Amino acid sequence: xxxxxxxxxxxxxxxALRARAARAASGFAELGVRxxxxxxxxxxxxxxxxxxxLAADRLGAPLVxxxxxxxxxxxGHVLQDSGARVLVVHADLLPQIAPLVPEGVSVILxxxxxxxxxxxxxxxxxxxxxGMPEWPAWRDAREPWAAPAPPSLGMMLYTxxxxxxxxxxxxxxxxxxxxxxxxxxRSLVGGARPGMRTAVVGPLYHAGPASNARVALAEAELILVxxxxxxxxxxxxxxxxxxxxxxxxxxMLVRLLKLPEATRARYDxxxxxxxxxxxxxxxxxxxxxxxxxxxxxxxxxxxSTEASLITGASSxxxxxFPGTVGRALPGTSIRILDEEGNILPPGQVGExxxxxxxxxxxxxxxxxxxxRARIERDGHITNGDMGYLNEEGYLFVxxxxxxxxxxGGVNIYPAEIEAVLITHPAVMxxxxxxMPDPEYGEALVAAAQPRPGxxxxxxxxxxxxxxxxxxxxxxxxxxxxxxxxxxxxxKVFKRRLREAYAGVPA
Numbered sequence: 151x152x153x154x155x156x157x158x159x160x161x162x163x164x165x166a167l168r169a170r171a172a173r174a175a176s177g178f179a180e181l182g183v184r185x186x187x188x189x190x191x192x193x194x195x196x197x198x199x200x201x202x203x204l205a206a207d208r209l210g211a212p213l214v215x216x217x218x219x220x221x222x223x224x225x226g227h228v229l230q231d232s233g234a235r236v237l238v239v240h241a242d243l244l245p246q247i248a249p250l251v252p253e254g255v256s257v258i259l260x261x262x263x264x265x266x267x268x269x270x271x272x273x274x275x276x277x278x279x280x281g282m283p284e285w286p287a288w289r290d291a292r293e294p295w296a297a298p299a300p301p302s303l304g305m306m307l308y309t310x311x312x313x314x315x316x317x318x319x320x321x322x323x324x325x326x327x328x329x330x331x332x333x334x335x336r337s338l339v340g341g342a343r344p345g346m347r348t349a350v351v352g353p354l355y356h357a358g359p360a361s362n363a364r365v366a367l368a369e370a371e372l373i374l375v376x377x378x379x380x381x382x383x384x385x386x387x388x389x390x391x392x393x394x395x396x397x398x399x400x401x402m403l404v405r406l407l408k409l410p411e412a413t414r415a416r417y418d419x420x421x422x423x424x425x426x427x428x429x430x431x432x433x434x435x436x437x438x439x440x441x442x443x444x445x446x447x448x449x450x451x452x453x454s455t456e457a458s459l460i461t462g463a464s465s466x467x468x469x470x471f472p473g474t475v476g477r478a479l480p481g482t483s484i485r486i487l488d489e490e491g492n493i494l495p496p497g498q499v500g501e502x503x504x505x506x507x508x509x510x511x512x513x514x515x516x517x518x519x520x521x522r523a524r525i526e527r528d529g530h531i532t533n534g535d536m537g538y539l540n541e542e543g544y545l546f547v548x549x550x551x552x553x554x555x556x557x558g559g560v561n562i563y564p565a566e567i568e569a570v571l572i573t574h575p576a577v578m579x580x581x582x583x584x585m586p587d588p589e590y591g592e593a594l595v596a597a598a599q600p601r602p603g604x605x606x607x608x609x610x611x612x613x614x615x616x617x618x619x620x621x622x623x624x625x626x627x628x629x630x631x632x633x634x635x636x637x638x639x640x641k642v643f644k645r646r647l648r649e650a651y652a653g654v655p656a
Contacts, residue, residue: 210300226250481507
């Protein structure tokens with residue numbers, strides 16, 4: 151299959167990309183990387199990232215993808231804990247991590263592309279440290295790696311670490327059947343087709359976009375690598391490149407819908423055949439409006455770094471059961487348990503426990519096997535999500551257990567409030583969280599980012615919510631922000647919000 155990778159003005163042949171990756175694999179092997187050893191990467195989206203993914207796979211080396219938004223101590227912890235032998239890093243990101251690179255880790259610098267510098271407003275890049283190899287020259291100085299590739303162990307991703315240090319999810323070798331099933335389920339849920347035309351939109355440090363990029367490398371005729379998401383630029387790309395398949399996250403759907411109607415109507419999106427989203431909760435009103443706009447081509451997935459994909463829901467299924475994330479995929483199972491571990495009947499909210507069956511390689515938490523044991527009950531694991539199953543077996547996720555707010559003895563799920571608040575025409579973005587309160591134990595805080603030029607008051611928002619929610623769910627405190635702290639995958643840094651709000655005068 152002929153394959154083309156696009157990035158800015160660059161047009162790269164797929165075979166040329168693979169040849170570069172094979173040379174990089176030889177370079178990694180020279181640095182002592184063996185099957186099972188880790189290679190760390192801290193980069194934004196660009197074709198060299200795809201080369202690193204393919205090179206690591208050639209050696210059977212798990213890729214430790216570091217979120218480039220991480221603070222220095224967070225990134226340093228991942229490097230130290232993972233035991234990575236090599237770090238591949240964009241030149242502009244090196245200063246924030248250089249002091250914490252463990253001794254003995256080989257660092258390879260990737261020049262920050264001009265397109266990246268323009269997109270992110272990077273004025274200049276520090277000079278390359280003396281003696282540090284630079285990716286293009288280092289890669290091309292070697293002969294291509296010719297040995298057969300062992301089974302891929304994918305990526306060793308670190309969880310968000312909201313309740314402490316991030317944990318590394320390390321895949322174990324598994325069986326050939328598990329490898330085959332994992333590949334099939336990734337393609338099945340995303341609706342991938344040989345010859346599809348797609349874009350890498352989400353950040354490659356995250357499980358979903360990285361998994362979709364692997365599917366694209368195997369199946370796509372054309373792959374557009376976007377340095378970051380911009381709503382109108384994505385619409386332009388769909389029309390210009392006749393994209394057929396996309397993988398997005400809910401905040402991207404929100405941004406698309408917040409574009410002026412005239413802007414949305416300007417672009418021909420008729421080439422789209424399938425779009426999938428996951429990674430966080432999607433407000434029902436947002437999902438319904440997207441289906442009205444794009445047609446019934448949206449599918450939704452639910453899973454986790456540990457469990458991989460667990461459910462899938464088509465547009466038709468979602469319209470039958472608004473708010474669902476779908477039913478268990480073939481080979482997987484879902485249980486809703488109470489705090490004592492009892493299975494709850496349909497309709498009752500409890501903690502979601504899942505079993506991936508053959509669809510994912512087994513895993514452990516790197517250096518923390520006791521944590522792995524703690525999250526399992528009878529062969530099912532949890533990532534702390536709360537939800538319920540309906541009578542037909544469709545899963546509904548209410549919120550993260552750790553995000554749940556207990557105010558005056560009542561359980562309140564911020565995701566439900568956020569789903570309503572984001573529909574206010576003057577709200578660009580929002581998040582709801584709990585803060586200590588002497589009277590109620592916890593009090594709800596709604597952080598809201600107004601749309602540019604919009605006039606918005608706290609009482610406006612409370613009145614809007616009171617019309618749509620029970621009174622006890624209306625936040626007592628409203629906090630306006632210029633920008634919501636989200637990562638490139640759309641996840642809100644609620645820990646940072648709580649820390650910042652703690653310093654806000656009452």
